[in-house]
Amino acid sequence: KYLSDAGQKPLVLEARDVLGGKVSAWQDEDGDWIETGLHIFFGAYPNIMNLFAELGLHDRLQWKVHKMIFAMQQLPGEFTTFDFVPGIPAPFNFGLAILLNQKMLTLGEKIQTAPPLLPMLVQGQDFIDAQDELSVLDFMRKYGMPDRINEEVFVAMAKALDFIDPDKLSMTVVLTAMNRFLNEDNGLQMAFLDGNQPDRVCEPMKRYIEARGGEVRTNAPLAEYVVSEDGAIEGLRMRDGTIITADEYVSAVPVDIFKRLLPKPWSTMPYFRQFDELEGIPVINLHMWFDRKLEGVDHLCFSRSPLLSVYADMSTTCKEYYDADRSMLELVFAPCSPLAGGHTNWIGKKDEEIIDATMGELARLFPEEIANDPRWPATASQGPQGQAKLRKFAVVKTPRSVYAAIPGRNKYRPSQETPIARFTLAGDWTSQKFLGSMEGAVLGGKLAAEVVADRAVGNPTKGLKEVQQDIIAKAAGFSPKEPVGVKGQGA
Numbered sequence: 001k002y003l004s005d006a007g008q009k010p011l012v013l014e015a016r017d018v019l020g021g022k023v024s025a026w027q028d029e030d031g032d033w034i035e036t037g038l039h040i041f042f043g044a045y046p047n048i049m050n051l052f053a054e055l056g057l058h059d060r061l062q063w064k065v066h067k068m069i070f071a072m073q074q075l076p077g078e079f080t081t082f083d084f085v086p087g088i089p090a091p092f093n094f095g096l097a098i099l100l101n102q103k104m105l106t107l108g109e110k111i112q113t114a115p116p117l118l119p120m121l122v123q124g125q126d127f128i129d130a131q132d133e134l135s136v137l138d139f140m141r142k143y144g145m146p147d148r149i150n151e152e153v154f155v156a157m158a159k160a161l162d163f164i165d166p167d168k169l170s171m172t173v174v175l176t177a178m179n180r181f182l183n184e185d186n187g188l189q190m191a192f193l194d195g196n197q198p199d200r201v202c203e204p205m206k207r208y209i210e211a212r213g214g215e216v217r218t219n220a221p222l223a224e225y226v227v228s229e230d231g232a233i234e235g236l237r238m239r240d241g242t243i244i245t246a247d248e249y250v251s252a253v254p255v256d257i258f259k260r261l262l263p264k265p266w267s268t269m270p271y272f273r274q275f276d277e278l279e280g281i282p283v284i285n286l287h288m289w290f291d292r293k294l295e296g297v298d299h300l301c302f303s304r305s306p307l308l309s310v311y312a313d314m315s316t317t318c319k320e321y322y323d324a325d326r327s328m329l330e331l332v333f334a335p336c337s338p339l340a341g342g343h344t345n346w347i348g349k350k351d352e353e354i355i356d357a358t359m360g361e362l363a364r365l366f367p368e369e370i371a372n373d374p375r376w377p378a379t380a381s382q383g384p385q386g387q388a389k390l391r392k393f394a395v396v397k398t399p400r401s402v403y404a405a406i407p408g409r410n411k412y413r414p415s416q417e418t419p420i421a422r423f424t425l426a427g428d429w430t431s432q433k434f435l436g437s438m439e440g441a442v443l444g445g446k447l448a449a450e451v452v453a454d455r456a457v458g459n460p461t462k463g464l465k466e467v468q469q470d471i472i473a474k475a476a477g478f479s480p481k482e483p484v485g486v487k488g489q490g491a
Contacts, residue, residue, distance in 0.1 A: 165341025195320030280400025402436030
């Protein structure tokens with residue numbers, strides 16, 4: 001989109017038969033939409049808000065009441081909220097929302113929590129970036145924050161931000177999010193898209209590009225980057241054997257896929273060797289259709305469950321999926337692996353095992369509604385008052401989603417500009433301040449487009465981000481290797 005705005009005529013190549021990447025969706029045999037993830041739009045997403053305005057899509061966002069809703073761990077079936085009072089400017093509205101909540105933290109714990117976070121507001125990004133070597137728990141212990149702030153708030157935040165537990169998550173991620181939310185009056189206000197992503201977002205973007213002379217192709221998987229002996233890029237060899245050439249090349253594949261495509265002449269370059277320090281985090285998205293309506297809210301809910309991150313009743317929150325009689329819950333199942341802090345490799349489990357574990361968690365969240373269903377042993381302790389039974393489900397596993405923001409990774413995220421002439425990187429894993437998110441993906445794409453546009457008119461670019469000395473040393477001893485390649489529809 002941004003290349004089109006700069007007067008370029010991009011050719012977009014999508015390996016799969018659906019557009020959208022991590023926000024893709026498709027229909028099952030019943031016509032119900034299956035989404036790769038549960039995606040929420042925040043007021044503190046300026047690049048996405050600008051993109052929607054430029055495409056004329058802003059009215060497709062269904063904004064919810066400005067609040068955060070948490071399930072009560074000790075009180076099954078009950079919820080508590082951070083309510084943002086209208087008219088109170090940031091950051092005071094956030095502070096007031098926490099103070100007004102009487103169920104999650106004591107007054108003393110709230111007072112203890114504030115001082116360690118003040119440097120974030122005073123020193124800004126420099127302080128935030130300096131905390132990347134610390135996990136959330138390390139940061140808490142260093143600055144004397146109460147343990148319950150982790151149990152009551154940070155567990156929910158960590159799993160929502162990066163599908164990972166706080167003892168594994170870099171504090172930079174939490175501080176980056178909080179800094180954005182604390183500095184904008186409506187930063188934490190949330191919106192749902194009013195329908196499926198392919199029709200409501202991807203198709204309008206495709207039309208925008210094509211109307212300006214560009215082209216978008218699906219079912220176009222890449223086999224390899226064609227490079228000369230000296231490493232110059234010469235084209236793209238597609239899986240059908242055809243060669244595509246262009247004036248400029250922009251790669252928007254995830255880091256795990258790029259590492260499998262890395263050409264041999266590039267494999268010893270320090271810029272590319274730093275990718276070894278980055279890998280995607282696994283996550284599972286669930287769709288669960290029930291035979292009746294569950295009591296719920298028109299909003300996103302933080303489950304604070306050991307197995308679940310956030311969820312929403314899409315039959316209430318989303319216009320296209322609305323159903324007055326039966327609920328459809330969409331849930332993020334995380335953490336899914338030891339890398340993310342979990343004790344079980346849920347990616348390797350059968351769908352039925354994942355759903356059974358989730359039904360057990362839902363029985364806790366909805367103790368008087370979920371039925372004792374013999375099909376799901378985890379519901380065996382449910383009493384006779386529960387009547388809601390699962391009538392259908394879908395499990396979407398993403399073995400490598402956003403990059404794992406474990407401590408010390410931020411410095412290895414590469415600039416969009418690369419040492420290869422006419423070759424640029426995009427993606428939420430490249431270096432930009434919004435980390436792994438929809439907002440980060442949009443900003444990463446915008447920065448990549450700026451590199452291409454600047455080169456096209458002869459303007460100076462921002463240059464390469466400095467590569468760490470440990471990576472330079474490792475690269476010096478690395479033997480060139482042929483790329484492994486990608487099977488299936490990964491690139």
